[in-house]
Amino acid sequence: MSSPKIYDEVVRITHSYLGPAADRFIMRQVHNHLHKAPEDLTKADLLKLIDWIQVCVSLLTDDSEIIEEYSSELRKLASDKKSGKAKDGKA
Amino acid sequence: MRIRNPVWIYVALIVSFLVLLINEPMSSGQLNRYDISSQDLHQFLVLINMPLIVIWLASLYSLRALQKYVGTITGSPEEPGFKGLARGCQWLVWGLPISAVLTLILAYFTDDRNHFASFATIFSNYAALFLIIIAFSVMSQGARQLIGQTRTASRLPFMNAGKQVFLAVIGVAYSYLIIRNFQNADLVSASNQYALPLWILILSLIIPYLYAWFLGILTVLDIVLLAKHTPGILYRQSLRALAGGLVLVILSLIAVQFLKAWIPGESNSMIFSFIAAYAIYAIGIAGFLLIGEGAKRMQKMEEV
DSSP states (O other), rough: OOHHHHHHHHHHHHHHHGGEEEEHHHHHHHHHOOOOOGGGOGGHHHHHHHHHHHHHHHOOOHHHHHHHHHHHHHHHHHHHHHHHHHHHHHH | OSOOHHHHHHHHHHHHHHHHTTOOOOOOHHHHHHHHHHHHHHHHHHHTTTHHHHHHHHHHHHHHHHHHEEEEEETTHHHHHHHHHHHHHHHHHHHHHHHHHHHHHHHOOOOSSSSSSHHHHHHHHHHHHHHHHHHHHHHHOOOOOOOHHTTOOOOOTSSSOOOOHHHHHHHHHEEEHHHHHHTTOOTOOOOOOOSSHHHHHHIIHHHHHHHHHHHHHHHHHHHHHHHHHOOOOHHHHHEEEEEEHHHHHHHHHHHHHHHOOOOOEEEEEEEEHHHHHHHHHHHOOOHHHHHHHHHHHHHHHHOO
């Protein structure tokens, strides 16, 4: 199932780190590494996307605190999505 | 006509500057000012002007970095603003060697016994001023476009009392230095480095220079304001590097004019000029490198 909401949430978190470059940055990661269009991004892609984002952001800054903070926010999003999925399954 | 590789033209300008500098004829005004032999003065001027090439190369690096960044954000809302900044930077980067080469070319036709010396001095001063005013006007427009997107309040309230006092002190000190050295009776005197009557000097050179510096400082304030109101920790760091670099470049441009207006005592004139010139070069080089670094970081954000 396509989920534009996931893409938007990843961009929203990224906005706090890359500002106006966030949307273009995430679109590039999704397109280049997952070979998908942003609207085709699914929950299953999230962990792989986070790994790629982590690699790319470490090329932009040496500040490990920023990289860690950013990654953990994205991972939190992934775990929220997973728990949401589990709740949906129980229901 | 579109120039295919402007870098080569820039390199040609630098080579022309070197050739002209090494063969530059000495004027009696310069010899009187430092009270040394023509050969010694020639070596001194070559040594003092040679590092200009490093500043120009650093400025070219900053321009190329800004232009490359603009190339990566085509079609984005920030593009017009950064394009304006890059265009203003382009005027500044090209204006520096062009005005220096023009000054040296005019020095070849200058003879102390005729009035061409005054014309050459006036023309060189106005050419440098003209290029700086255009550069900062275009940069200021670009910065205003960028700040317009953030819907933040006007930059004027951001200009606190400290910054206003700083500008006023610079203006008064600059005017004082020029007027102190002014010798109205002799327009081609070595002490009157502008070859103009006082009232024309104030209206056409001092006030426009203050205006140009003011525009430059407003551009910096706009970029700082943008960095304050734009989300993105890494993006803000790059904007701060850009603003910091621009501050250093403006400071070095102001310092050059102060050095030109300042005539120290004869005994330590050369040492003072030497130390001051190298300090100004160092500030300018650091400024341009910082601008380039900020632009490169933003470019990387658009490429990885």
